Amino acid sequence: MQLLAVSALHVRLPSIHRTVHAVRNVSWSLNEGEILALVGESGCGKTMTAMAILGLLPDSAQVTGHCSWQGQQRSVRTSGTRDPLAAEHAAVIFQNPQTALNPFFTISQQMGDVALASGRVTRKSLPGVLVENLARVQLPDPSAVLKKYPHQLSGGQLQRVMIAMALVCRPQVLIADEPTTALDVIVQAEILELLRTLALEDGLAVLLITHDLGVVASLCDRVMVMYAGEIVEQGAVKEVLRSPAHPYTRKLLATVPDIDGSRTALEYIPGRVPDLSQPMHGCAFKERCAHRHGACDRVPIERVLKGGQSYRCHLNDPYEVTQP
């Protein structure tokens, strides 16, 4: 079942001298129990896309587009006020659990305030609900955790607390903004395993923002690749990672070092990301693309391959080009 559909999302960040077009015409959807990855390099608009639908961007950001939460249509708010409909369906966890909680208050105080603000928990049932959700994220001795301050817990424990905090609001969609970037590898695996369990057993839909393609391969069902504010390719993880269609996706995958590959220089993508404050003519990737030709000055249309994989490029058949 489709929980969330986003269409024609634009985010502009105006400042005195220039306007940055951070997200341009992005559309995607998320289904129940699905883990959807949003990948791309830093500054490509991954986080902007997620925060825009929650209404968490700064007041100055101009947002247009539509969101449909379980069929309830709504235009995305332009101001920095939180969208109540989004809040009813979605919860969010952030990159660095160590700074995401206030150091001067106990876990119980902060989780309690969040739970009460969600309107789904009464004051009376609060202690029980908090303990129950901490247990759900597999934290041992939840009532002891509640009494602690953030500095008394490890990064992994704190990220579990953040997930529990999200679960208290009983969301159908969890937006996880690079939830494991600040954690070490072992803890990272545990947190990802927890997200998988929640998706499998409770039908929670997860939007996982990451730049770790290994995580995408091992955990996610579908993937969207973002470049310069646009989604250039999306599809099932197996298809996109095995047979990437867009030249950018191919380059991106090539940058991942191979464990049994030869120890040659690391792959990188020549050139640099286009200036998002300048008007874009045609394909955003053309300056760095090895397959550039005359058509690339026109805006590429979205092409759909068998199996639902789609990409935005003027190459008719992506497989006709030999991999560089």
Place this chain on the structure above:
Amino acid sequence: MKIYLIQRLAQMLVILLGVLMLTFVLSRILPGSPVEMMLGHRPSPEQIEAVRTELGLDKPIAMQFMVYLKGLAQGDLGTSLHTGQPVTSDLFNRFGATFELTTIALLLVVVMGIPLGVVSAVRQNTLSDHLVRSGSIAGMALPVFLIAMLLQMLFYGQLGWFPLQGRINAEIALDYPFAQRTGLYLVDTLLAGQWPAFKSAVLHLVLPVFTLVMASIAVVTRITRNTMVEVLQQDHIRTLQAYGVSRRRIYYRYALKATLIPLLTVIGLAYGYMLGGSVVVEFIFDWPGMGGYAVGGITRNDFPAVMGVTLLLAVIYLSMNLVIDLLYHLVDPRLELP
């Protein structure tokens, strides 16, 4: 905790001893002596010698200091050469006046300064922010005596709302007598149940308190604003916003507590500044506090009085610092008590 307190108190004793020694030696070696003040015009050398012996000034300085310390240990700060009263009773009478004035001013600075700073931070770069910032800076930039005199001109001279100076109306104090139990008129008049006297004491407090508040509120407002602006950009505030916790609760509960540490430091400093710096205010408003006593003591070479005031101010300042340090531990759970 116990060990920590004992350490701190021992530290305080050492500092106090240093302060005393420095003041004692300085007052003795600087030119000018109380003897000339006491004997008036052209005393004979015999008279001078007699008074010096009487005051113990003929002994070596180290010896004099030991005598002073011995008296101090028994709670005797000596006798003021000017008032002829024991310094302890002089200080008691005058400290109440200063304490009442500065404490009320400090309370107002905290109660008004913090919310103004919060409003200023939350509505960054709006009209209210600019008003708060320029208003508090103006108070800081104007000299204290100018503020005091402007207030007197307006509220006494033009409007006649508040009295010009003093702690209480003398006639009212005679008609409604009250015992000086604490030295704080507000408390004493209430304890005695003398309403008209209480009212008079309150009216007399308004202008000097307001002067002190205007002169020192800027520090608290600015620190609150600037720290708060920083805190509001931190991740944990975004978390609460993301989950729809009300703005009011975020600002006054979560963000404010995170700004308390630098704020406490400033409040401690502000109080020390007020205690020492209320001299001008006390002078202009003819407030019978320690400021006037200290100035009188210094100009008349009244050694015991000067020593007494110095000692008392040092004790208050050090205790304030200790209290602030203890409050840090109360506010910030990451600080463990040693």
